[in-house]
Amino acid sequence: xxxALTALVADAxxxxxxxxxxxxxxxxRELDRREAVAVRRxxxxxxxxxxxxxxxxxxxxxxxxxxxxxxxxxxxx
Numbered sequence: 001x002x003x004a005l006t007a008l009v010a011d012a013x014x015x016x017x018x019x020x021x022x023x024x025x026x027x028x029r030e031l032d033r034r035e036a037v038a039v040r041r042x043x044x045x046x047x048x049x050x051x052x053x054x055x056x057x058x059x060x061x062x063x064x065x066x067x068x069x070x071x072x073x074x075x076x077x
Contacts, residue, residue: 005030039067
């Protein structure tokens with residue numbers, strides 16, 4: 001884990017609730033970004049939506065709805 005994430009995880013446990021909330025929100029954004037990148041990479045490498053859904057612990061429909069089919073692939077909009 002990089003230093004920025006380590007600091008955010010520590011701040012999420014801060015006794016000041018506003019500091020903890022800001023850190024939690026930033027962690028959520030960063031994790032969402034990293035998840036989207038991993039989904040895109042998985043699709044580019046040929047992973048099926050069912051495999052991606054299983055890795056995320058959600059239904060195929062949920063992951064497909066969130067990431068919109070082929071929109072993650074370059075050149076498909």
